[in-house]
Amino acid sequence: MLQRNVGELLQELRVAQAGVQILFGFLLSVVFTGRFHDASGFEKTLHLLAVLLTVAATALLIAPAAWHRILFRTGRREQILQVGNRVVLVGFGCLAAAITVTVALIAKVSFGPVAMGLVGGMAVLLFGLLWFAVPGTLIGDRRRRNGH
Numbered sequence: 001m002l003q004r005n006v007g008e009l010l011q012e013l014r015v016a017q018a019g020v021q022i023l024f025g026f027l028l029s030v031v032f033t034g035r036f037h038d039a040s041g042f043e044k045t046l047h048l049l050a051v052l053l054t055v056a057a058t059a060l061l062i063a064p065a066a067w068h069r070i071l072f073r074t075g076r077r078e079q080i081l082q083v084g085n086r087v088v089l090v091g092f093g094c095l096a097a098a099i100t101v102t103v104a105l106i107a108k109v110s111f112g113p114v115a116m117g118l119v120g121g122m123a124v125l126l127f128g129l130l131w132f133a134v135p136g137t138l139i140g141d142r143r144r145r146n147g148h
Contacts, residue, residue, distance in 0.1 A: 003077065005081050006068065006077050006080060006081050006084075009064060009081060009084055009085065009088065010064065010065055010068060012088070013061050013062070013064060013065055013088065016061050016088075016091070016092065016095065017058075017061055017062065019095070020054060020057050020058050020061060020095060021058075023054055023095075023098060023099065023102065024051075024054045024055075024058060026102075027047065027050055027051050027054055027102065028051070030047065031047075035109075039109070043105060043108060043109060046101055046104070046105040046108070047105060049101050050098050050101040050102045050105065053094050053095075053097045053098035053101060054094075054095075054098040056091070056094040057091050057092075057094035057095040057098055059091075060087050060088065060090055060091030060094060061088060061091040061092075061095070063084070063087050063091075064080060064083075064084030064087060064088060067080050067083075067084065068080055068084075092131060096123075096127035096131060099123065099127070100120055100123040100124055100127065101120075103119050103120070103123050104116045104117075104119055104120030104123065106119075107119035107120070
């Protein structure tokens, strides 16, 4: 059972990592465009924030796979799973924040500050509901059914 749980965690990370890599590549390439040099200081700050959040997401989402490899056959699967689960949740939070900042920045550059606020708010709502509220509700439903 423990081995299966570790395998599932690592598979989930493979799925998330593809999205992180695409976002990271996009954010890195933006700096080399002519339009980036014309961006305001605020826009450049938002871009850097998105890059840093993506770096954090990358580090956090890759860490459990690295731990699994480094600690292979040391009898620490349970610890990898427990700590890895927490680290991955923080990594997902960083990824959601990075995507939110990125789409808000795109809205700002394309349509102005009001659009930035609307798009950023919608992204926060979307990630908050789908990634955190729905699983929280499902956990609550399961606990109620089991009498906890």
